[in-house]
Amino acid sequence: MSTATSRSDLPEWKRLEEIARRLTVEPLGRIAADPERARRMLFRAGPLCLDFSKQRLDAEALKSLLLLAEKAGLPGKIRDMLSGGVVNPTEGRPALHTALRLPLGAELRVDGAPVVDEVHESLSRVASVVERIHSRQWRGFSGRAIQDVVNIGVGGSDLGPFMASQALGEFAPSEAEGLRIHFVSSIDGTQLADLLHTLRPETTLFIISSKSFTTIDTMANANTALQWMLNAAPDADMVIPLHFIGVSTRPDRMTAWGIPDCNQIRFWDWVGGRFSLWSAIGLPIALKIGMTHFRSMLAGAHFVDNHFRQQPLESNLPVLLGLVGVWNATFLDIRAHAVLPYDGRLKYFPSYLAQLEMESNGKSVDTGGQPIDYHTCPVLWGEVGSNAQHAFYQLLHQGTQMVSSDFIAPVRRYGLTHHDGEAHKGLQQQHQLALANCLAQTRVLMLGNSTADIRPDTPGFKRYRGNQPSTTILLDELNPHTFGMLIALYEHKVFVMSVLWDINPFDQWGVELGKKIAMDMVEALQGRPAADTDASTQQLLAEISRITGD
Numbered sequence: 001m002s003t004a005t006s007r008s009d010l011p012e013w014k015r016l017e018e019i020a021r022r023l024t025v026e027p028l029g030r031i032a033a034d035p036e037r038a039r040r041m042l043f044r045a046g047p048l049c050l051d052f053s054k055q056r057l058d059a060e061a062l063k064s065l066l067l068l069a070e071k072a073g074l075p076g077k078i079r080d081m082l083s084g085g086v087v088n089p090t091e092g093r094p095a096l097h098t099a100l101r102l103p104l105g106a107e108l109r110v111d112g113a114p115v116v117d118e119v120h121e122s123l124s125r126v127a128s129v130v131e132r133i134h135s136r137q138w139r140g141f142s143g144r145a146i147q148d149v150v151n152i153g154v155g156g157s158d159l160g161p162f163m164a165s166q167a168l169g170e171f172a173p174s175e176a177e178g179l180r181i182h183f184v185s186s187i188d189g190t191q192l193a194d195l196l197h198t199l200r201p202e203t204t205l206f207i208i209s210s211k212s213f214t215t216i217d218t219m220a221n222a223n224t225a226l227q228w229m230l231n232a233a234p235d236a237d238m239v240i241p242l243h244f245i246g247v248s249t250r251p252d253r254m255t256a257w258g259i260p261d262c263n264q265i266r267f268w269d270w271v272g273g274r275f276s277l278w279s280a281i282g283l284p285i286a287l288k289i290g291m292t293h294f295r296s297m298l299a300g301a302h303f304v305d306n307h308f309r310q311q312p313l314e315s316n317l318p319v320l321l322g323l324v325g326v327w328n329a330t331f332l333d334i335r336a337h338a339v340l341p342y343d344g345r346l347k348y349f350p351s352y353l354a355q356l357e358m359e360s361n362g363k364s365v366d367t368g369g370q371p372i373d374y375h376t377c378p379v380l381w382g383e384v385g386s387n388a389q390h391a392f393y394q395l396l397h398q399g400t401q402m403v404s405s406d407f408i409a410p411v412r413r414y415g416l417t418h419h420d421g422e423a424h425k426g427l428q429q430q431h432q433l434a435l436a437n438c439l440a441q442t443r444v445l446m447l448g449n450s451t452a453d454i455r456p457d458t459p460g461f462k463r464y465r466g467n468q469p470s471t472t473i474l475l476d477e478l479n480p481h482t483f484g485m486l487i488a489l490y491e492h493k494v495f496v497m498s499v500l501w502d503i504n505p506f507d508q509w510g511v512e513l514g515k516k517i518a519m520d521m522v523e524a525l526q527g528r529p530a531a532d533t534d535a536s537t538q539q540l541l542a543e544i545s546r547i548t549g550d
């Protein structure tokens, strides 16, 4: 008996390829015409609803995807991940972001040691910082209360907290009134420079967020921030404890940088950077929305973790979202995926997902280290849907690319009742307009205009071919709880896809070489190019040196 060496050798895989060939030539509108199918393709968990009825998918395809998931051992892999198994083999560790949202009293051990108490201990440290800042007890070197908090981080130590703070800003408690939270990530220093002009050192607190506490982008910004602070108050021993907090898995490196123990909040190497907003990396979120709302976000994510653990595959929302993702990217060969929230508060959700999905699943070797012969993660991007309609939807409707999309919309608009009179009415109408546009776009993408308004003499430029598949995700409303659910849904989707593709979603070796070569380039810019510098780069170095006169 031969053993399958690649996923693509499995009979379940081959079967899906056959089904894909059959469905690819069917107009999407025809596949989706059956009302019974539409009913079967809508799934719900609490306030979260997923509608796959506009996907190029029939009952047979879905059943075959579920069979592939079984064959790939998905149920066991889910249990493994949630119970602390080593699901990140290249770094020899678990991936336990789900432990960060376990309630107190839950049982979970890593290497035999219980982790839930530690998680809650770290959460209490976050709570205590939030309390001291919100109550204006945290004072800077001049004795004045902190008014501006600057999170310095990049990647997972920036995108999650930034995106969540933008999404949930309206939930800021009255204690946070007047407190401004800023985010600085870019290595070039322009963001920091612009921001520093607007800040006063005596009332500014920096959070240096870095899992590794070595990332050069973050350390460069942190060092510049420290210099700026020392210009105002030169005594580092006095200033750092009052103006710098460190969040990292590496206390030794925080200490070496000068951050005293009492200003260090630690987390664990079993939390992946892009999965870390639930840990102390989420401190800026907690500062923005308060601990009650932050805990509600954790509870929302925990709700989805339980659903992921308990639901059978065929009604498990993250499983289904992941299977549909694999179906589109691998079997239908759709290489681009758009995330389109119809809510301005979710503006940065697509950039957050770009890291979550592409850094996790942008891989081309399987868990055995062998090259794979199928497509994995598509290019993912997105924007607030209604804005994107006026920017890149042209390509979705009439370009040459197949693109799959997720449309995300809250059904009720939380908080509208707080607005008075005409503004209230206007905002309600605007919310309805957003929903209407969301529904219209998914419909046009599916059907094009092939039916009602096409005549034989309709010119080509007025024709919409349709046939672009999409999933619609509805939240009853956007609040910290449903927002936590939404993020956890995508985290688990990523894991499901990785299991089907047989890749490790929890490492990111692909970013290491660039970091190393950047150091060589620093040397080269300082006049010490390595002997093996390629001709193209040498030419650019010469051009830069001509411009700078060095």
Ligand code: F6P
Residues within 6 Å of the ligand: 154, 155, 156, 157, 209, 210, 211, 212, 213, 214, 215, 218, 273, 274, 359, 508, 511
């Ligand atoms: O370079 C990629 C990466 O390691 C991401 O995975 C991570 O989120 C980001 O850099 C920041 O890393 P750190 O939190 O260690 O500074």
